[in-house]
Structures are given as C-alpha cells and as structure tokens.
Amino acid sequence: MPSPSRRSATAPASPIRRLYPLAAEAKRRGKKVYHLNIGQPDIPTPEEFLAGIRQAKLEVLAYSPSSGLPEAIQALQAYYAEWGITLAPDELLVTTGGSEAVLFSLNVTCDPGDEVLVPEPFYPNYNGFARLSEVELVPITTHREEGFHLPPRREIERLITPRTRAILFSNPGNPTGVVYRRQELEMLAQLALEHDLFLIADEVYREFVYQGEHLSVLSFPELSSHAIMVDSISKRLSACGARVGALACRNPQVMDAARRCAMARLSPPTLEQLGLVAFMAHPRHQEILRRMVDEYRARREVLWEELSQIPGVVCRKPEGAFYMMLGLPVQDAEDFIRYLLTDFPGEETVMLAPGEGFYKSPGLGRDEARIAYVLKEEDLRRACRALRAGLEAYQEVAGGTRV
Numbered sequence: 001m002p003s004p005s006r007r008s009a010t011a012p013a014s015p016i017r018r019l020y021p022l023a024a025e026a027k028r029r030g031k032k033v034y035h036l037n038i039g040q041p042d043i044p045t046p047e048e049f050l051a052g053i054r055q056a057k058l059e060v061l062a063y064s065p066s067s068g069l070p071e072a073i074q075a076l077q078a079y080y081a082e083w084g085i086t087l088a089p090d091e092l093l094v095t096t097g098g099s100e101a102v103l104f105s106l107n108v109t110c111d112p113g114d115e116v117l118v119p120e121p122f123y124p125n126y127n128g129f130a131r132l133s134e135v136e137l138v139p140i141t142t143h144r145e146e147g148f149h150l151p152p153r154r155e156i157e158r159l160i161t162p163r164t165r166a167i168l169f170s171n172p173g174n175p176t177g178v179v180y181r182r183q184e185l186e187m188l189a190q191l192a193l194e195h196d197l198f199l200i201a202d203e204v205y206r207e208f209v210y211q212g213e214h215l216s217v218l219s220f221p222e223l224s225s226h227a228i229m230v231d232s233i234s235k236r237l238s239a240c241g242a243r244v245g246a247l248a249c250r251n252p253q254v255m256d257a258a259r260r261c262a263m264a265r266l267s268p269p270t271l272e273q274l275g276l277v278a279f280m281a282h283p284r285h286q287e288i289l290r291r292m293v294d295e296y297r298a299r300r301e302v303l304w305e306e307l308s309q310i311p312g313v314v315c316r317k318p319e320g321a322f323y324m325m326l327g328l329p330v331q332d333a334e335d336f337i338r339y340l341l342t343d344f345p346g347e348e349t350v351m352l353a354p355g356e357g358f359y360k361s362p363g364l365g366r367d368e369a370r371i372a373y374v375l376k377e378e379d380l381r382r383a384c385r386a387l388r389a390g391l392e393a394y395q396e397v398a399g400g401t402r403v
C-alpha cells in the first residue's frame with residue numbers, strides 16, 4: 001500500500017480539536033459539555049450578511065475571479081478605509097478564510113527550508129501551514145507574567161539566521177489576547193527593515209481590542225514592501241463557515257505571486273462574498289460590529305470575575321481577541337482536560353484546549369490551557385463553575401498529578 005508523504009504525516013493534529021472524540025463520548029453519556037476550547041462564536045451571524053446570500057439572484061453559481069469579486073474587493077477597500085488604511089484593488093486578494101491567506105503568505109515569502117519567527121504561544125494551525133509549505137517555525141518565547149508581550153529586541157535578533165524570511169504574528173493574539181503596543185510594532189518594523197524580512201500580521205481579531213489600540217502592520221508606511229496583512233470575516237461577523245478572508249500587501253511582486261497561488265485554487269466562495277458586499281453596503285454595519293465587540297468585552301469581565309475565584313488558577317486579563325491562556329494548578333493540563341471529559345462525575349463539564357500545543361519549544365505550556373470566551377454569560381459562568389468543581393475533584397483524585 002502506498003504511504004502518505006512524510007510532510008503530511010508530520011503535520012500535527014490541532015490541540016483545539018484533538019480531544020473532540022472524548023467530548024462526543026461524554027455527550028453520548030448525557031453530559032453537558034461547555035466548549036471553551038474553540039473560537040467558534042455563538043453570536044448569530046448578522047442578518048444583513050445573510051440577506052446578501054438569500055437575495056442573490058443567480059442562474060449559475062459560478063466561480064468568482066480568483067482574486068475575488070470586484071464588488072467584494074470594493075467592500076474590503078471601504079472597510080479598511082474606515083480604519084484609515086487606503087488600499088488599491090490590486091493590493092487586495094479575497095481568500096478562502098484567513099487560513100488560506102496565512103498559507104499563501106508563507107508560500108509567497110518562503111522556499112522549503114526557510115525559517116519564520118513566530119511569538120509563542122501561537123495559533124497552532126500555523127504549524128500545519130508551515131509543514132505543508134516546508135517552512136521551519138522558530139519560536140520567540142513570550143511569558144504569561146509579561147502578558148505575552150514581546151521580549152527585548154536582542155532576544156528576537158539572535159534568532160535570525162541567513163534562512164529567516166519572515167516574522168509571523170497574530171495581533172490581537174490568539175491564544176494570548178495580547179495587543180502589541182506601538183513600540184513593539186516599531187521594533188518589529190525595524191528588524192524587518194534591517195534584516196530584509198517580511199512581517200506577516202494576522203489581524204483577524206482587529207476589532208476585538210479592550211485595552212490599548214490596534215495598529216495594523218499596513219499603517220507603517222516604511223513597511224510598504226515588507227508588510228503582509230492576513231484578515232478574515234470569520235470572527236468579526238460571527239461567520240466562520242463563510243470561508244471569506246483577505247490578504248493585503250503593497251508589494252507588487254508579493255501580490256503577483258499571491259494572485260498566482262489564488263489562480264491555482266480557482267476561486268474563493270462566491271455566495272459568501274455577496275454576503276460581505278451586502279453587509280458592508282448596510283448603513284448600520286459599523287454599529288453591528290461595535291455591538292459584537294461589546295458582547296465580548298462583557299464576556300471578558302464575566303470570565304475574569306469567575307476565574308479570579310478559582311484557587312490556583314493564574315491568568316492576566318487579556319487585552320484583545322477572545323482568548324485567554326491560563327495557568328492551572330496541575331502538572332499536566334492535558335491529563336486534567338481528559339479527566340474533565342471522562343472521569344469527572346459532574347453532570348456538566350467543560351472542554352478547554354491544552355496549552356502545550358500552542359508552543360513550539362518542548363516542555364512549555366504543560367500546566368496551561370487556552371480558554372475561548374465564545375459563550376453567552378450564563379453558559380460562561382456555568383462552564384467556569386464546572387472548571388472549578390473539576391479542579392477540586394481532580395486534585396482529590398490524585399493530588400493534581402493523575403499521570
């Protein structure tokens with residue numbers, strides 16, 4: 001029997017999804033499982049977006065142009081203009097989710113064996129994209145006690161080798177909730193210019209900022225050749241299934257290469273682009289986005305209030321996105337999360353994502369878990385109470401060291 005490639009075989013399973021079979025089994029046994037493991041928001045997708053799909057008058061559901069429907073590109077231009085970012089149509093590409101924009105970014109900046117620096121903990125799907133592109137991710141370790149802000153420039157600079165091609169980061173950060181300050185972005189900009197590196201900024205959580213302000217990599221004029229921005233409507237429009245994202249860059253060579261990647265996959269989803277067009281044409285779209293963010297701001301407060309009452313849990317209030325990395329009073333967070341889904345006797349339980357999978361450096365994150373606060377207030381409170389009860393029960397079973 002022919003075996004699959006080594007490249008695909010070593011692409012890691014997502015730590016966010018890996019324990020799903022245990023959750024499914026718990027549900028079969030009649031247990032209520034609160035999912036705080038995945039950034040799948042429960043907020044209804046705005047009707048203004050869905051109406052654009054429902055009202056589409058199409059005889060043929062055709063491919064869109066590879067770079068996106070012209071009206072979708074215009075809608076994106078209008079959206080970025082609201083953030084003070086002016087982009088020409090050929091500086092934008094509609095992608096199949098932010099995921100494809102990350103994959104294209106790696107493919108247009110790196111050759112096999114090249115290295116990309118990435119602050120860890122990081123969004124674990126970057127590992128899969130890097131494997132498929134045969135790119136080596138080199139972690140810049142950040143720490144919970146420092147709110148996962150960047151280390152000093154010298155610590156980053158010493159990781160740069162002749163093979164380094166780019167620095168990839170999400171801002172606001174998944175899984176950390178960090179929002180980079182102006183000085184941090186200026187430091188990255190300087191490094192990019194001095195070492196001629198691309199800066200790939202994954203800004204899919206742009207709106208979700210509760211402390212500080214969001215600065216796009218595209219707002220640095222000196223980076224016009226070096227900055228690539230990855231974006232998505234998945235989170236801001238609570239439309240993860242739409243699979244509409246964007247890649248933006250002012251470097252014509254990069255855009256030319258990205259457009260050729262886009263041609264190879266023919267087209268991003270046509271109907272959902274029409275949803276985006278309708279949403280952006282709606283006079284109240286900014287208000288709808290604001291309300292979405294307000295909901296997460298309120299959830300962040302609820303989560304903070306509940307977690308502060310759990311003995312031994314260590315965390316900082318996240319500045320943005322809708323995630324939090326928390327330290328747990330256990331030796332092995334994955335073992336604890338498995339326990340919550342298997343042996344914990346409570347009627348209600350909670351699923352978290354084990355922290356280790358968000359790190360590249362071996363051994364880091366073993367006592368951490370990521371929470372996605374994507375549930376409404378009441379469910380979030382119940383989930384936190386299940387977490388507290390679960391921790392108490394786990395510690396009783398084996399003093400917190402069940403392994």
Ligand SMILES: Cc1ncc(COP(=O)(O)O)c(C=O)c1O
Pocket residue numbers: 039096097098099100123170174202204231232233234240243244245
């Ligand atoms: C940081 C980050 N980038 C990219 C993505 C992928 O987004 P999309 O659904 O648009 O592919 C996610 C999804 O959770 C994310 O958290």
